[in-house]
Amino acid sequence: MKELKKYLKKLVKSPVLVVSHESPDGDAIGSSISMGYLLKELGFNPIVVNKERVPAKYIFLEKDIQIKCIDDLQEADKLEKYNVFVMDSAKIDRIGFSLSEIFPNHENIVNIDHHVSNDYFGTRNFVFPNMSATSEIIGSVFLDMFGFIPKDAATAIYTGVMTDTGNLTYESTTSATVALVSILLEMKADFNAMRKSVYENESIGQMYGLKTILNNMDITMDGFVAYTYLPYDITVSNDLTAGDIENYVDYPKKVSSCEVAILFKEFIKDEIRVSIRTKGIVDANKLASVFGGGGHKRAAGFRIRKPMDQSMKFALNRIVEGLKNNEWNN
Ligand SMILES: [Mn+2]
Secondary structure (H helix, E strand, O other), X not given: OHXXXXXXXXXXXXXXXXXXXXXXXXXXXXXXXHHHHHHHHOOOXXXXXXXXXXXXXXXXXXXXXXXXXXXXXXXXXXOOOOEEEEEOOOOHHHHOOOHHHHOOOOOXXXXXXXXXXXXXXXXXXEEOOOOOOHHHHHHHHHHHHHOOOOHXXXXXXXHHHHHHOOOOOOOOOOHHHHHHHHHHHHOOOOHHHXXXXXXXXXXXXXXXXXXXXXXXXXXXXXXXXXXXXXXXXXXXXXXXXXXHHOOOOHHHHOOXXXXXXXXXXXXXXXXXXXXXXXXXXXXXXXXXXXXXXXXXXXXXXXXXXOOHHHHHHHHHHHHHHHHHOOOOEO
């Protein structure tokens, strides 16, 4: 963390760009926006972008710092010699577009992340797997450098930390995480706005999606694995994005006997996104890596490019086999 602080202190004035992963979640948005505030505090004029538009439930975080969709950028915005800060992305392709294509003159890539599976793609790499969220990294550095965090940055950091830790209940939560949250509240982080916008803001389409997930739920290995799926016709007819259903994998996880929860999602025909959650025995990151994916110990994902029924059969067979052999135990 000291290294990141030192790096930021010495950073020479240049155009700066902040980007995070596609299908941005609370931490991608929270760390991008708070990094924007941190760079602003350091005297820069940052531009914050994402492949996609900010999901509706996170729009409340856009105040002085906004996130531009790359499709909406002016040509001049693309040609600067940027120092690029990549937030919360284990691999560079997680951002969902080619940096050299969109920003042909970009210079350094600064990789700021907390995923164990990070492959150190940056020119500079600041990877802290012990941090519960990338937003926690930014909160901690912000505080260390300035002794305060502006309210709107505090709300963004709070959102990133709470959404990435299951409201401070996942194993990744440390006493330092909780101490930071306490300071964020002192800095007047707007937790009411966050709760209403993130947790009490579902569309009727999302409820239909949830209904489908509950209807399709099944178990295998006597309930050690609980899984369900959301097929293409449902995501399309209800206009669902990945962000709309990011927490629905928590439903199979609620089954008491369940150690491994799996959600198969289809937003693009025959391209199945698979979310994995585990409770304490199985390392989700190791499991996902068998399928070319990755993530964290308790939450990970991967993709299979086959029709839903074939993808499910293929993944479940391999997962059951691996679990029987204790292949991915912690
Ligand atoms: Mn994260």
